[in-house]
Amino acid sequence: MAAKKKTKVVPLSVGDKTIPPEGAKMIPIYVMGKRYIIPETLTLMKAIEYVGYKYTRGCGCRGGICGACGTFYRFEGDYKLRTGLACQTVAEENMIIAQLPFFPSNRPNYDLENQKGTPHEELRALYPEVFKCVGCGTCTRTCPMDIDVMDYVALMKRGDLRGAAQKSFDCVMCGLCASRCPAQISQFTAAMYVRRVTGKKIFPKAEHLTNRVEEINTGKYAKMHKELAEKGKEELKELYVKREREPDMSEQGKWLPEDKENL
Ligand code: SF4
Ligand code: SF4
Numbered sequence: 001m002a003a004k005k006k007t008k009v010v011p012l013s014v015g016d017k018t019i020p021p022e023g024a025k026m027i028p029i030y031v032m033g034k035r036y037i038i039p040e041t042l043t044l045m046k047a048i049e050y051v052g053y054k055y056t057r058g059c060g061c062r063g064g065i066c067g068a069c070g071t072f073y074r075f076e077g078d079y080k081l082r083t084g085l086a087c088q089t090v091a092e093e094n095m096i097i098a099q100l101p102f103f104p105s106n107r108p109n110y111d112l113e114n115q116k117g118t119p120h121e122e123l124r125a126l127y128p129e130v131f132k133c134v135g136c137g138t139c140t141r142t143c144p145m146d147i148d149v150m151d152y153v154a155l156m157k158r159g160d161l162r163g164a165a166q167k168s169f170d171c172v173m174c175g176l177c178a179s180r181c182p183a184q185i186s187q188f189t190a191a192m193y194v195r196r197v198t199g200k201k202i203f204p205k206a207e208h209l210t211n212r213v214e215e216i217n218t219g220k221y222a223k224m225h226k227e228l229a230e231k232g233k234e235e236l237k238e239l240y241v242k243r244e245r246e247p248d249m250s251e252q253g254k255w256l257p258e259d260k261e262n263l
């Protein structure tokens with residue numbers, strides 16, 4: 001029997017960008033189809049940088065909020081296609097990774113001030129494809145935020161836009177759901193429309209916000225802003241640290257600061 005050929009594994013060095021934890025196990029991964037060796041504790045984003053790529057797109061907050069880093073991956077020898085955010089998913093042995101820097105989606109123009117129909121009628125006109133959902137659930141299985149995307153699409157179809165707005169609230173707009181939809185629905189941009197129209201026309205108006213905007217527009221805070229703008233960095237830092245803060249568990253809408261001069 002022929003001896004198994006040994007592959008010499010040489011870790012890549014890319015200067016001081018990522019310092020692998022001491023003693024970290026080195027594992028193979030594939031980035032854009034090429035094999036690299038990385039420390040096992042890195043996120044996919046750090047792993048991609050570690051092997052020598054530099055981000056100019058597809059990276060934003062690095063904290064799971066901006067949705068810029070949607071990523072597809074498979075494990076070698078496994079048929080299952082998986083998804084995650086590159087900044088939140090930890091690299092594992094034999095991952096085959098391709099990051100999706102952008103996904104083209106349906107983004108029609110609309111003007112919430114000048115809509116003729118009901119919000120549901122407008123949704124049908126702007127995103128007719130939403131009503132072609134076949135209920136396959138692929139979007140829900142794809143979402144890295146564990147949002148039940150199929151369910152919010154169903155709520156949109158039924159006309160429960162308020163429900164759809166609430167259900168889609170944690171969406172980070174990564175576009176992964178839309179990339180796999182057999183009905184070619186851009187669920188996330190349709191949901192953005194639904195949240196906008198819900199805020200504009202369905203939720204009750206926030207009176208206190210209207211009052212505060214009015215106060216700002218009439219110059220109530222102009223003097224305070226001017227005084228703050230004239231302060232130095234250190235003074236501002238001190239003010240910030242010493243500010244009165246709402247206790248973590250205070251009852252919603254009940255807490256008021258001692259100093260009410262600027263309310
Ligand atoms: S709903 Fe779609 S766009 Fe939003 S986070 Fe989930 S997969 Fe990403
Ligand atoms: S992937 Fe598309 S067709 Fe399937 S449930 Fe989601 S929205 Fe509907």
Ligand code: FES
Pocket residue numbers: 058059060061062063064065066067068069085086087088172
């Ligand atoms: S970089 Fe913002 S979610 Fe990953």
